[in-house]
Amino acid sequence: MQFSQRPDFLRSFWDHAFNLESHLAEFLDLDMATLAAQLEDRRYAVADVYHHFDWDLVADFYRDHVGSAYLFELAAWHLGSQDYIGTTLCLIADHAKGRVLDFGGGIGTHAIAAALCPQVETVVYLDINPVNRAFVQHRLQQLGLEHKVECRGEIEPDETFDTLLCFDVIEHLPDPSHQILNFHKQLVADGVLILNWYFFKGFNNELPTHMDDPEIVATFFRTLQHNFLEVFHPYLITTRCYRKMLHGV
Template sequence: MEAVKKNEIARALNRAFSGIADDLQEWLLIIGEKIEGDGTKAMADLWNEAKPKNENIIDWYCRRDVSVNMVRELASWHEADENVRKQNESIIQHLRGPRVLDFGAGIGTLAIAISLAYPDMEIDVFEPGPACREFMEWRSEKLGAKINVHVNQPRPQEFYNTIIAMDVAEHLQRPAYLIDFAWQYLDDNGILACNWVFHKDELHPQHIAECTKEANEFHCALREKFGPRDDAAVVHINGWPSIHERINQQDMCSDYWDEQWSDVTRRDDKWPLYQEISKAIEKHMGDENKTSVRVLDIGCGAGALLDRLSAIDGVISTGFDFSPVAVETCKAKGRHAIITDVKDLQIFGIDEGDGADVVICSDLMSYVRRKG
């Protein structure tokens, strides 16, 4: 990407991400509403009060009180979390036009940034929350961005070149629907830019959890529609945007993953699942009355999970990865990691008595063609 365009994108991101909290207060004064307290907790409380059934989930997101608190949550998040901006920048760098859809756009920060960086692109936005739409439209007009905001899911006559769905899948009654929709409305050279954070906790009871039927159907649909992920152009490191081309072209290889792990912004992994894995290992040690366990992390990447495990007394952890860059990154942090391939794992005696007590494949299986 030429330097001039990089500068234009940087300026667009600065305008889209600057002053969101101040803009929110100005907008609230205009519409005569107040938001007090934490938006995330308020949404969790509203969900627990309503306990919506599957068929009523979309109606819950359409409620104004829910949407107003979502505006507050997203405004605070986008203002404070530098990673959101970096993720948005990554998407813009992969963007294909001229027709773009932001599916579940929230308060429209990314859509506004795209419009400011690429004024000639046609940008459609779908967002069910009424307050989110109103704030998005007001702010886009204030900043001079041009976006088309839809109340209902658009059914275009022409295909989109890019469909974006960030932090959307875990909110859907059927996350696989997102993949079906993208497949139907992307052109043959189009890309789907999405992520998925299948994690349910006290602050996010509305999320779909990992290891559920719904989450599994999502991953299966992604592989079925866009091909196995080892054939897709994937830039997905636990919450980072995953870029999938409708025509597969990127084979999974060590050179490819070396390139991904060379980007230091993808090494600081705060994936909630890693917290759950750590807790599960500690519980296993307690249940089995063990003072130490040997843990093998297959596909350890840059060692984010190994870092977390190193803080648990009695855990002896080893990481396997076929990316030399990933393994060297682990070793530089003092972690034990080995360059290997999945087919070579049998030599380490995983299924033997002297093998690992715990074997972790947290995200590996999405990348391999045969599961044997």
């Protein structure tokens, strides 16, 4: 395995985060000064609508109540952490191939990076938030990548993928172990799963929609370890890479 150090086909991420600020300003019809102020003020924008949150209705919350709040929160994080997120993109460049699913793709950074990887044939960007999907569709059109990335709100239960991406999503699910089992079904035998998690609500509860129940978290790790084998990578990031266990083989 040849590990990537800022591959040329991803260089525009370090230059301007794939034109994120200009795409966001265009999509929201904001001037750049107003956008900059909004990015600073709404770093924890989802917490502002937390009064709608219910673990039994998580999908409804992210589909119907979050609206554009996540655009600001994710954009502020991606613009303020380009080296860290860029390293995650290097990991994607090392392993992504074939048909890719970006599960809960947010503002589209990882789907765009995957689409630029030469070993990737097509990307399915999946997000239940219609505002996120519309924004990412706008980005893809601006970048000329709409032919390679399909934006969806759901996938068929029998669809399979060569590469699964899941970033900053698992901790928002009431049953993360269930999603790990779904990933195991959706991944082809020699595919890779690249994901991270953050089971922590923050030191001052600034991340109130994160799962931190000890029993649920412990079950998640047992399920992950029973169904996937970790693949080493040299990058100092929280994201991990896995191949699926083939039970009974």
